[in-house]
Amino acid sequence: AQSVAQPEDQVNVAEGNPLTVKCTYSVSGNPYLFWYVQYPNRGLQFLLKYITGDNLVKGSYGFEAEFNKSQTSFHLKKPSALVSDSALYFCAVRDPRGRGSTLGRLYFGRGTQLTVWP
Amino acid sequence: DVKVTQSSRYLVKRTGEKVFLECVQDMDHENMFWYRQDPGLGLRLIYFSYDVKMKEKGDIPEGYSVSREKKERFSLILESASTNQTSMYLCASSEPSGTGSYEQYFGPGTRLTVT
Numbered sequence: 522a523q524s525v526a527q528p529e530d531q532v533n534v535a536e537g538n539p540l541t542v543k544c545t546y547s548v549s550g551n552p553y554l555f556w557y558v559q560y561p562n563r564g565l566q567f568l569l570k571y572i573t574g575d576n577l578v579k580g581s582y583g584f585e586a587e588f589n590k591s592q593t594s595f596h597l598k599k600p601s602a603l604v605s606d607s608a609l610y611f612c613a614v615r616d617p618r619g620r621g622s623t624l625g626r627l628y629f630g631r632g633t634q635l636t637v638w639p
Numbered sequence: 640d641v642k643v644t645q646s647s648r649y650l651v652k653r654t655g656e657k658v659f660l661e662c663v664q665d666m667d668h669e670n671m672f673w674y675r676q677d678p679g680l681g682l683r684l685i686y687f688s689y690d691v692k693m694k695e696k697g698d699i700p701e702g703y704s705v706s707r708e709k710k711e712r713f714s715l716i717l718e719s720a721s722t723n724q725t726s727m728y729l730c731a732s733s734e735p736s737g738t739g740s741y742e743q744y745f746g747p748g749t750r751l752t753v754t
Contacts, residue, residue, distance in 0.1 A: 631681035
């Protein structure tokens, strides 16, 4: 079965320091992976995705993520955190071998609350 | 820009009421989804639809039904609202599979409180 794990409920980092939000997945074959961000009282916003190709994917707001097949991970990173990056982050996976009506489904992790303090 | 709108940002209903949550997308997307979001549980899929009049149960369909009479509109119905349905409800849409674009686009959410 497809699943995504975000092992940390909360990540705290000082402004200017690098940040990492972790995600591991469980999908047979080559997964499609996504990161979303949710600011308070808002819907989810798409940040970046990995479908195929270069393992390092660059996205919005200076974020990037590295696909690591051997470790089944897709960690979100940013070299220098901003206070405005404080938000809830979700990792999601799509099984490319899904069939029929389930092809469009994404499976979401439980989310990681990122807090960047000044 | 893809736009997904939801009929209400905040809604307060009484136990036993029938509740309609509406979602509209303006990008001609085939797929539409309803999730609920609860602290510590992340997003859980209630129902989704991959075409007009087509629907599939997600992981937690009990107590909910849906309607998709037009491509751009996907409605979530709580037949008889209960307090355990107090939650944030998120609607999303995406292009059909095979287009190479698999990300979902989300509406702002409806925070429903059932008293």
